[in-house]
Structure formats: structure tokens, C-alpha cells
Amino acid sequence: MPKADLVVVANRLPVDRIQDESGQPAWRRSPGGLVTALEQVMQKVDGAWVGWAGKPGLQVDPFDFDGTHLVPVELSEEELEDYYEGFANGTIWPLYHDVIATPVYKRRWWDAYVRVNRRFAEAAAEVVDEGGFVWVQDYQLQLVPQMLRELRPDVIIGYFHHIPFPAYGLYAQLPWRRQVVEGLLGADVIGFQRAADAGNFQRSVRRILRYGTKRESITIPQPDGTARTAIAKPYPISIDAQSFIELAQDPAIRARAVEIREQLGNPSKILLGVDRLDYTKGIRHRLKAFGELLDDGRVEVGDVTLVQVASPSRPGVEAYQELRDEIELTVGRINGDYDTIHHTAIRYLHQGFPREEMVALYLAADVMLVTALRDGMNLVAKEYVAVHADNRGVLVLSEFTGAADELTSALLINPHDIGGMKDTIMRAIEMPAAEQSRRMRSMRRRVLENDVERWGRRFLADLETFRDSRRR
Numbered sequence: 001m002p003k004a005d006l007v008v009v010a011n012r013l014p015v016d017r018i019q020d021e022s023g024q025p026a027w028r029r030s031p032g033g034l035v036t037a038l039e040q041v042m043q044k045v046d047g048a049w050v051g052w053a054g055k056p057g058l059q060v061d062p063f064d065f066d067g068t069h070l071v072p073v074e075l076s077e078e079e080l081e082d083y084y085e086g087f088a089n090g091t092i093w094p095l096y097h098d099v100i101a102t103p104v105y106k107r108r109w110w111d112a113y114v115r116v117n118r119r120f121a122e123a124a125a126e127v128v129d130e131g132g133f134v135w136v137q138d139y140q141l142q143l144v145p146q147m148l149r150e151l152r153p154d155v156i157i158g159y160f161h162h163i164p165f166p167a168y169g170l171y172a173q174l175p176w177r178r179q180v181v182e183g184l185l186g187a188d189v190i191g192f193q194r195a196a197d198a199g200n201f202q203r204s205v206r207r208i209l210r211y212g213t214k215r216e217s218i219t220i221p222q223p224d225g226t227a228r229t230a231i232a233k234p235y236p237i238s239i240d241a242q243s244f245i246e247l248a249q250d251p252a253i254r255a256r257a258v259e260i261r262e263q264l265g266n267p268s269k270i271l272l273g274v275d276r277l278d279y280t281k282g283i284r285h286r287l288k289a290f291g292e293l294l295d296d297g298r299v300e301v302g303d304v305t306l307v308q309v310a311s312p313s314r315p316g317v318e319a320y321q322e323l324r325d326e327i328e329l330t331v332g333r334i335n336g337d338y339d340t341i342h343h344t345a346i347r348y349l350h351q352g353f354p355r356e357e358m359v360a361l362y363l364a365a366d367v368m369l370v371t372a373l374r375d376g377m378n379l380v381a382k383e384y385v386a387v388h389a390d391n392r393g394v395l396v397l398s399e400f401t402g403a404a405d406e407l408t409s410a411l412l413i414n415p416h417d418i419g420g421m422k423d424t425i426m427r428a429i430e431m432p433a434a435e436q437s438r439r440m441r442s443m444r445r446r447v448l449e450n451d452v453e454r455w456g457r458r459f460l461a462d463l464e465t466f467r468d469s470r471r472r
């Protein structure tokens with residue numbers, strides 16, 4: 001088997017299993033942000049990608065796709081429940097998002113997490129070249145760096161954490177807090193979205209392991225009495241801004257944006273929310289604010305419409321099932337009270353859409369509502385900004401997103417403050433074109449400069465530095 005100089009290890013492979021026209025199983029590039037983010041990096045190097053093929057029990061041999069060697073890791077039905085739905089999305093996800101939902105601590109889930117992390121580490125150890133790079137992605141695989149270091153001490157290991165890292169006071173709840181921190185410290189470079197996440201992680205390292213930290217460096221004592229250094233610092237992720245700009249110039253997509261407005265009955269303002277259906281996204285808070293604006297008579301059906309795309313996510317996890325029920329009840333109530341034969345208050349879509357349709361929606365939207373209660377970054381905010389080359393449109397952005405650190409010219413809100421959110425939505429609806437333009441221009445500059453290519457380059461440059469100093 002050929003060895004790769006750069007191996008990405010992520011929970012999912014960058015492809016989805018589909019059926020082609022003749023009904024035969026085939027692979028298609030998946031639409032997610034992580035895949036788009038790494039796509040460019042991978043195509044430039046001799047790369048491999050280790051990940052789950054997305055269906056329990058599916059056995060597939062490694063194969064090549066679009067210039068990348070893909071190495072599927074198998075998960076059984078039970079492992080999917082205990083490792084993915086259980087420990088990753090029932091324990092870590094809520095804990096790391098400031099316990100918006102209650103984390104569940106189950107020893108069986110932890111055991112599965114350890115077992116599956118080891119499988120990923122072994123697969124990466126098999127495929128990486130002597131002295132190569134392994135770049136581990138996200139919270140599902142926090143133990144992989146340490147496991148891999150034991151198997152392959154010659155490789156340079158990076159880990160990027162796409163979601164928040166919580167304050168020590170919350171992190172301390174985790175019964176396996178020591179093992180997880182040790183797992184992450186197996187990496188040479190540990191990347192976070194925000195400076196605050198890197199700071200929270202370093203504090204946990206100091207409190208739990210008593211290791212010294214100085215700015216971004218962490219000193220890790222070795223069994224032989226020496227010490228090695230790891231770095232923990234922010235690398236805010238971004239989007240492939242250019243590809244969004246190009247789509248936004250496509251005449252067919254522009255025509256679709258006009259058509260969307262017509263099909264909604266030509267409201268004077270379209271508000272838009274685009275999220276995975278997840279309790280971290282603040283969809284309920286947004287609906288509450290919009291419902292109250294209708295109750296108060298500050299907005300009128302027909303004049304203002306809210307389009308809410310809530311793409312299906314983690315349907316096997318109970319908290320997500322409950323959230324879906326609550327949201328659909330709320331949407332039904334608001335629409336029942338306010339819809340007319342011609343107009344709807346909320347056009348709710350529990351579906352995923354291709355990127356072309358998303359860009360048309362962004363173009364059509366006068367106001368984008370990103371009201372997350374906690375979010376590692378939020379790429380939707382950056383996508384909305386990228387497509388508005390005419391500098392029209394208003395971004396209402398929760399201060400609890402990573403994106404708020406960069407997009408400081410957005411209308412920043414605290415989504416827990418419903419009254420404040422209502423006033424800000426009104427301000428967005430009424431904002432004069434000159435102010436829209438001033439704010440949008442400054443946000444676009446930021447998104448276009450710090451695109452995903454730069455993110456990848458910065459991270460890989462730090463891995464290179466480690467390799468150079470190891471060689472010396």
C-alpha cells in the first residue's frame with residue numbers, strides 16, 4: 001500500500017455513499033464544511049483520509065477518490081450508538097457547548113470511544129509515511145493524538161478542534177477529563193477556533209496535569225526525564241470564499257434568488273436562518289423573537305417573511321428528537337396564527353439543499369439571523385457575507401459564535417436577551433443602505449483575506465516547523 005505524507009483523520013470520510021442512475025452503489029463528495037475546507041489542501045499533496053464511511057456495518061476496502069486515498073474505518077451498529085451518538089454527541093457535544101443540554105456520562109459510552117479512537121489511530125499509523133504528518137480533526141477523536149504517538153513516534157501530529165473548548169469549571173465535570181487532556185497533548189500542534197478556547201484548554205492542562213504553559217507553548221515531561229513542547233493556539237477556520245463569490249455571480253443562481261422572493265409573495269424583507277437542527281443554534285430563541293414581533297405588530301405577514309432552513313442532524317440522539325418536536329410545534333403555532341392564503345410567516349424547511357440553492361437563498365435574504373447559544377465558528381455567517389459583493393444585506397450575529405471575534409461589524413446580539421434580539425432584528429430590517437454597505441464591506445474584507453486556504457496553510461506551516469526542528 002502506498003504511504004502518504006499527509007494523513008487527515010476525521011470521523012467521516014469526505015464522501016457519501018449513494019446509488020448511481022443504474023442503482024449501483026457509488027461515492028459522491030459530501031457537502032460539509034470540513035470537506036470543503038480540506039479539499040484544497042489535500043489536492044495539493046500526496047494525501048490520505050481516514051474516516052467512517054457513514055453507514056454502520058459497511059465494509060469497504062481503501063480506494064482513491066479525486067486524488068485522495070480514502071481509508072474507511074468500520075463502525076458496528078452498537079459502536080455508532082455508544083461512540084458517535086453516545087460519547088461524542090451525548091457527552092462531549094453538550095458539555096463543550098456550555099451544557100445547553102445536559103451531558104450524559106456513561107462508562108459504556110466511554111469504553112466504546114476509547115475502542116473506536118484506537119481503531120482510527122491504528123488505521124492512520126498504517127498509512128502515514130516515515131516522518132509524515134497526521135492531522136486529526138475534532139472532538140470525536142480526542143484520544144487519537146496520544147494513541148498515534150505511541151504507535152508512530154516518528155510522525156508529526158496536528159489536532160484541530162472545530163467546536164468550543166469549555167471553561168475549566170464545566171470541563172471538570174467530565175469523569176475522564178485527565179485521559180482526554182492527555183489524549184490531546186499527544187499532538188505537537190493543537191488548534192482551536194478562538195483564543196478563548198485555547199486559553200480554556202491550557203487552563204485545564206495546568207489544573208489537571210500541573211504542566212507548565214507559557215503563551216502558546218505547553219511543556220510536557222517525558223518518562224526519560226526530558227520534556228517536549230506542544231503548542232495550543234487559535235486558527236479560526238473559514239470558507240472557500242472565492243467559490244461562493246463565483247456561485248453568486250452565476251446568472252442562473254441570481255435568477256433563482258429573484259424567483260425565491262417572488263415565490264414567497266414578494267415580501268419587502270426576507271429574514272433567513274440556516275442551521276443544522278441542533279439545540280446549540282438558538283433556533284427556538286429566534287422563533288420566539290420573531291413570533292413576538294408579529295404579536296406586537298412590529299412586523300406584518302406579507303411584508304416580512306422568515307425562511308428557516310433546519311437541516312436534519314443526529315436523529316438518533318434524543319435531545320435532537322425533542323428539539324425537532326418543539327421547533328415544529330412553535331412554527332405551526334406561529335404560522336397558524338398569522339399565515340394568510342397568500343403569505344406565510346415562517347417558511348420552515350427541514351431539509352438539506354445543494355450549495356447552489358443555499359447561495360440563491362443568501363442572495364435573496366435581506367437579513368441573516370445567526371443566533372447560536374454557542375458555536376465553535378459558524379461558517380454560515382461567513383458564507384452570507386462572501387456572496388454579498390454588492391455590499392447589501394445585514395448580518396445579525398450571536399456574540400457566542402467564533403465568527404463574532406472576526407465579524408465585529410455585524411449587529412452582535414446576546415440570543416438569551418429576547419427583547420434585545422427583537423430590537424436588533426428591527427434595526428436590521430430598517431437599516432439604511434449606506435450603513436449596510438459600510439458594515440458589509442468591512443466584514444467581506446475580513447472573510448476574503450482569511451479564507452480556508454490561509455487557515456490550512458497556517459496550520460500546516462506550524463507542523464512543518466515541528467518537522468524541521470525534529471530533523472535538526
Ligand code: F6P
Pocket residue numbers: 011012032033034138162163313314376
Ligand atoms: O461542527 C462540528 C461537526 O462535527 C462538523 O465537523 C460536522 O460537519 C457537523 O458537525 C455535522 O456533524 P455530524 O457528523 O454529526 O453529522
